[in-house]
Amino acid sequence: MADVLAPASQDSRRPDGLPAEGGFRKMSFTLSPGSLMKLGVTAVMESRSRSEIVESLIQEHLNEYEVIYEGDAASA
Structure with a gap:
C-alpha cells in the first residue's frame, strides 16, 4: 500500500510541488485477465476511458x- 500513496516522481510534478494535469496522477495496477x-x-x-471507470x-x-x-x- 505504501507504493500507492508514494508521491509522484519529480519528473511528473510541477515546480510548486503539485501534481500535473489538474491533480491527477498516473498509477499502475495489476489486474487479472478477466x-x-x-x-x-x-x-x-x-x-468512457478505463481511467474514468476506475x-x-x-x-x-x-x-x-x-x-x-x-x-x-x-505552506499555510
Missing part, C-alpha cells in the same frame, strides 16, 4: 472512510 477484459469491454460499451468505481465503492485533503500544511 478483470482487464471486463474493464475494456465496459470502456467500449459506455464510451475513478467512478473508487468514488462509488470506496467511501467507508472520509479523506480530507488540505494541501501542503507547511
Whole structure:
C-alpha cells in the first residue's frame, strides 16, 4: 500500500510541488485477465476511458472512510 500513496516522481510534478494535469496522477495496477477484459469491454460499451471507470468505481465503492485533503500544511 505504501507504493500507492508514494508521491509522484519529480519528473511528473510541477515546480510548486503539485501534481500535473489538474491533480491527477498516473498509477499502475495489476489486474487479472478477466478483470482487464471486463474493464475494456465496459470502456467500449459506455464510451468512457478505463481511467474514468476506475475513478467512478473508487468514488462509488470506496467511501467507508472520509479523506480530507488540505494541501501542503507547511505552506499555510
